[in-house]
Amino acid sequence: MSKEDIGRIALGAPALQQVVLVSLPDCLPVKQWTRSEGRDSEAVAAHMGSLFGQAVDTARASAARGKALAVTIETEDAVLMIRPLGPDAAAGFVFDRSAPMGLVRMQARQLSGHLANIIPAPRESQDLSATPERQTRDLAPHVEGAAETIIAPARPSVVPTSTPARAGEAPKTSSAPRPRAVRLLEFFNRYAPDPHASTLRLSLRTGIGVEQLANPEALSEDQVEALAVAVRDILGQEQLGF
Amino acid sequence: MLTRDASCTRDLLWRLELPAGDDATQLADRLAASGWRDRSLLPILRDLEGPDGHRVVIVPRTGRVQLRICYVVPPDARAGAAARLAAALSQPG
């Protein structure tokens, strides 16, 4: 999905100012689009994922039935509507407050449908080393219009391996159920900042040796729990989607 | 022509190639004359700061021109800010 894809979808909704996509349930930002440059879409993305998760939990706690369709926040000058795009992603739409609420709901629903059709599959192939710098393109002075930052975290290219996927390695495929520790380390290696140091960091945080981390299937339950805490802390996540 | 400069991270540094015949030193003088703040530490490197906090760093001996976008500009907006600054600098005197 490119900037142009989202931009085209947004064409029919002139009151739409921003679109922010986050992955679920880990709530990490995936992609953003802004009509004008004055807004810090990274900040919106950082808050939005957990907001949606909390809203869903709140709805469940209140015994609401049925799946969550939308979370809406109205401010004096904007309306933020968050809608799920399936099990793996959610989209946040920021509209001008002047837009009628009926129109906002309708357009958010329509836009969600379009985005759900073009959003990358959760396991879509991407460069494991992808970073914001790499994924944005050079802009000549004449380039105008909407700004985009692609901040997709690295994702594995195929079904994850039985050993932690390291940047640049071709993962092996496996059909056997994989231990929780393996999936946890795969998840961490997809998102970890400073990937070359990620194993050392987990080792220092948990006291589990580097050699042991190379064979995660042999870790004890206590060790896996300690790893999960470390991963949550490093990524700043309350829950992990692995 | 405007491209990301060496060491650019998150769209903060841009290299501006001036059109053939344009003089980088004259650009520095023009900016200083129009009220840009001269932050140069050494005469061999001109460092000028504009009203928006963006800086234009010029190496007179090689003609290199680097735009340093003010870091308070959100990352999304930096490429656009660089493009507008480059366009403004390209306007004749």
Added chain:
Amino acid sequence: MDKDIIVEHRSHLLGHGMNFVANIPTVFHCHHFNLFWDQTIDDALGHELSCRIRTAAAREVFHDILAGLVTSAGASTPEERLELARTVFAAFGQGALTLDVSAAGGAALGRPLHYSHTWLEKYGGWIRRNTPADALAAGFAAAATEVAFGLPRESVQAVEHSCVARRDRECTFELSVGDATSVAGPMGRLQVERAMTDPVQGLLEDQVAPIEAGLREFSRGMLGDDRGLIQAFGLFATQTPSTYYNRSGYDALRHVNRTAPQSAPVMKALLREAGHVCVFSTFGGVLLSPEWEAMVGPIRGEPDEILAGSLAIARALGFGHWCAGEFEPGQRLVLQTPGGYESAYYVSREGRATEPMCFVLQGAALAIMQLIERVPWAERPTLNQEFYNQLFRNGLPWQAEETQCVSRGDPMCEVVVSRREPGNGVL
């Protein structure tokens, strides 16, 4: 109060590559290093203890700097002293700090602050942070309160409650006055001079010396901008008292040695990595910068040129008088120095070491070899995170070993970079 007061009080120990402000050792570091260093201490100790140790380290050393500066500036009232503190903080590139304090404590507010701002710049696009990032600013605010109101050194506590790195609107600190805690001994120019060994000479000196002189002149004027940050060389730089790094790092390592000795080698490897990311990013950024092009000329990428440039940068920024004892491109580099900011601290505060203790130097030497061999300089590379990550894809081809260390009683610190032997891991 003018930031030039910092320029007036900057000094250099020639032949040893050490910088001082008000006779307290300082060093220029980049945000990559700063974030990685603090992160490693967090990893080792957990955030709460790490934050306490880092805040205490900052409080101690900034107290000494501010006490020296208020005396020489004749700042006698609390208001004058607080204004001086605000100026010093910004001049060091640490950010903008507002202090609303009395002799009983109070509050401080920061925005932007170097650590939280650069954490968002570097990581904010794809991960979140739940803990505050500005222990150095907290320690500074405590020290400024102590000095402004004549309170005992290490008697004010500071806690950061909200932080921009956590996506809070601003960074806020609460300051309270308690009893003086453990008062560390002095760590100033005198201690550094005593800890240094005789100057050494190395290869390429005729190239290194003039670049060093030019860079030193340039860096003397390097100050934070109106918002209190230093944006230079494609990164954010700070001038930081080296005791902040040394005390926090060695205190944390001592704690790990006591509580989880099996993790000590891992922590040392991460401290080395801090030195590696520092030199690769900062020195690489300097070599590609307009500043370098103006002073030295466009970079060509020849091995001697990169090596000489790196040595000169290290000396000018306050790392130590780094020399090349031996150099065989792609094969072997022997880096020597009559001590550096790490060994000066260790010798003065920690006593005699039983093993080499200059972890930043070790990582730095390895990074110099990487800069020489693995950067396509002619292509004007972007030394960003992606490029950096690629260096490690298939393992590093070299290894670094500190073969001599002043902290251990050797006549110099020496790191040998050589081809990695098969089977040697990261530790």
